Amino acid sequence: MAQINVAELFKQTRRKLKMNWVAGLNGGSNTLTSETVAKPSLALIGHLNFVHPNRVQVLGCAEMDYLRNLDTNDATTAIKNLFSTDLAVVIVANGEEVPASLLNAANHQNTPLFTSPLRSPELMDILNHYLAHAVAESLSLHGVFMEVQGFGVLIKGEAAIGKSELALELISRGHRIIADDIVDFFRISPERVEGRCPTLLQDFLEVRGLGVLNIRALFGDNSVKPTKPLDLIIQLEMASKQEPQLLDRLNVKTQHEEVLGVKIPKIKIPIAAGRNIAVLVEVAIRNHVLLLRGINATKQLMQRQQREMKKSTKTE
Secondary structure (H helix, E strand, O other), rough: OOOOEEEHHHHHHHHHHHHHEEEEEHOOOOOOOOEEOOOOOOHHHHOHOOOOOOEEEEEEEHHHHHHHHOOOHHHHHHHHHOOOOOOOEEEEEOOOOOOHHHHHHHHHHHHHOOEOOOOHHHHHHHHHHHHHHHHHEEEEEEEEEEEOOOEEEEEOOOOOOOHHHHHHHHHHHOEEEEEEEEEEEEEEEOOOEEEEEOOOHHOOEEEEEOEEEEEHHHOOOOEEEEEEEEOEEEEEEEHHHOOOOHOOOOOOEEEEEOOOOEEEEOOOOOOOOOOHHHHHEEEEEEEHHHOOOOOOOOHHHHHHHHHHHHHHHHHH
């Protein structure tokens, strides 16, 4: 599982969450390894086994009201209980006033303390969504990742087989590119893998003979997309290297490839002179949509053939 430190969390979310970093300035390197954002209510009364380390802890109205209703010694003890666990960061929500004892404890433990005017449920919802992406299991694959007819399609194949030229053709036909050459994939849910472009390569496509192209500048903002779930893999293969007797011309069996433990449908397209690969990719995706709806042309043909064979048998 990926990790993110508190300083990066603050940098990425401070504007949206209107956060201020008020204490624990030396704890920016604390790592977050879980997407779970918790409210440590029970920790304040000493139930420390309910607080998990390396997570975001949010103090809302209930927690701050509880601290305010304690006398000085009890409040100090409650805050000491909270900070005795390995907290990554504490966020005081709802614009609540932060007591000096909480500020002192954060500074003493080098635990970052943020404040935000947002209500705790809204704040936790945004942070949960952000962290689910930030700490998701990840993998980098070679290929071109595109949005074609609304589907996230990873185009794979050997070097110099024509992946980038195919991508350029698809872009010119109105489809969008996410990443060329290297694609970072993140498992953001048990059955969903999302592809993103490394920051360094965003908007760029390398085509042999033309060099590096800025797709956004050439085709406009609508030609690129930052992220997309992976729906389909298209494998390009040279037809000359395939053995004709091994080809499944009817494509009866659906192929799959695992990416981060998720099975992704896969289609192999032979490359040969005169074949319009962009059209084949578009049609392959249209056919994939039909398969998802339960419409299988191969099975329809086989069923029709069987009916004709039965008719022929009856007439004999």
